[in-house]
Amino acid sequence: MAAVLAAVIVVGVGVFIFLSFQPGRSSGQTTAMTTHQTTAGSSVIALTLYLNDYGYNSSRGGPRIQAYVGDLIRIRLIGNGSGPIVHDFTLDEGSPSPYSIKSERLRRGQEQIIEFIANHPGVYSYYCSVRGFAGPSHRDRGQEGIIEILQRT
Numbered sequence: 001m002a003a004v005l006a007a008v009i010v011v012g013v014g015v016f017i018f019l020s021f022q023p024g025r026s027s028g029q030t031t032a033m034t035t036h037q038t039t040a041g042s043s044v045i046a047l048t049l050y051l052n053d054y055g056y057n058s059s060r061g062g063p064r065i066q067a068y069v070g071d072l073i074r075i076r077l078i079g080n081g082s083g084p085i086v087h088d089f090t091l092d093e094g095s096p097s098p099y100s101i102k103s104e105r106l107r108r109g110q111e112q113i114i115e116f117i118a119n120h121p122g123v124y125s126y127y128c129s130v131r132g133f134a135g136p137s138h139r140d141r142g143q144e145g146i147i148e149i150l151q152r153t
């Protein structure tokens with residue numbers, strides 16, 4: 001556990017096949033964010049995001065993620081696109097934001113856990129950076145959400 005908490009930017013656990021079948025857009029995709037207090041007064045914000053076409057835990061948009069400066073954000077990403085369509089989680093200069101977070105591009109059934117420290121306060125967009133050969137980007141199709149990092153007062 002301590003080793004996990006010590007991890008900083010993106011901890012790519014690698015991509016592995018998710019063995020159990022996940023039906024697309026099931027009703028189980030509500031976003032439950034759990035918070036664990038740590039000794040330093042900061043918290044671990046843990047949530048799961050299904051990478052759907054073309055939203056996070058929905059077919060458009062994504063949940064608002066809230067954390068305080070110093071918190072560790074841990075997101076379990078589960079690919080849930082249709083056919084060969086892949087999706088990712090990006091929070092970078094394109095958001096725009098001072099972060100540099102980008103997951104693997106996951107297809108249905110693939111999974112990755114990313115972790116990063118919420119060290120820049122502000123309100124930013126996270127989004128899917130995938131763009132097909134033709135047509136609008138996934139972000140233009142609505143695949144983005146808000147992450148809000150609050151100053152601890």
Ligand SMILES: [Cu+2]
Nearest residue numbers: 087128130138
């Ligand atoms: Cu996408």
